[in-house]
Amino acid sequence: MRWREFYCEGETYNLEHLHPFSFDMVIPAKQGQPEQRYNINVRFSLHCFSRGVKPGEKIPDHLAYSDDRETRIFDFDRYHRSRMLPDIVRYLGERKCFHDNHGNFYVFEITEEDGTTAYYSVFFTLSKAGRKAGLNLFISSAHLREERPYVRQIKPIRFRVLVYNTWKGKAVKPAP
Template identity: 35%
Template sequence: MMRWKPHTDAMGKAYPLNHLHPFRYTLAVNCGIEQADVEIRVAFAMHCFTRACADGDDESLLYRDARETRSFCPDRYVLSLHLPDIARTLADRRCRFAKADNYVTIDVPMTGGAAAQYGVFFNVMRKDGNAVLLTIQSAYQLGAGKQVPGRGSIGFARLVELTLTGVKPRAPR
């Protein structure tokens, strides 16, 4: 799991990314007739604080990992400060089916004194024992007036239960 290095802009302003370092927490779920504690291992992808490169982007905006180069996005960075709390509270949030094997939850943080719809896209994968890897793949402010992404609804605890038993949940048609 990736530990992101800080970004420093052309003016020398540092943007620490340690809030997006991996962490773990325990979630109680129903496994058959009894309750079990599941270790949720949380990781964050680069798309949580970067955007696609655009023509004319200054070299100082570029952020690289082993797979890709993207442009650091100050707006996504500010919103990313909410991600650890969102990851810890997914069991209390509405989760929807997104494209491929991803899910999405919508948060409404206050930014600049106004509420914004913040789409948080994630997936889950079974790991060894009673553990699940939760990867926040991307997160960004949704366009005003645009349709909310995803369809249907699934509780995060139920998603974890199904993942542990090897069952892939089906999105509604």
């Protein structure tokens, strides 16, 4: 999905940074294991820059943004933060990930411009694209939270492990 620009009150909001892209994730050789390379195909949902309707709220015409499945409200804060997503995705190999309550994974904690930590939840799924096509990484939503999401006593899992297990067809279950 290539996202079209959004226009509001004379301003243009370019969404090219959320167009699909691919990158190679390299896991260096370690302890006798050879280097591993994975092609990651990335796609983003409109939930990365829009929000749902709150109870009793109607979507203002000037803020409506639609894809082929739904219409949501363009969210300026989500849009602003979405500009970080391509870099967050490219460096997932260095991050720990967590299971959410819906079968997805997420990463969080970003450093704001003022040096403070914020809880920017980036929810995603990872699936095999085919033997030569690599893996599909779908960013289903990304938004700021006031506190750490889904605080549970579960161990995080490194994105590298998710990639390896997905490539090998191994299930990844939350570890208590």
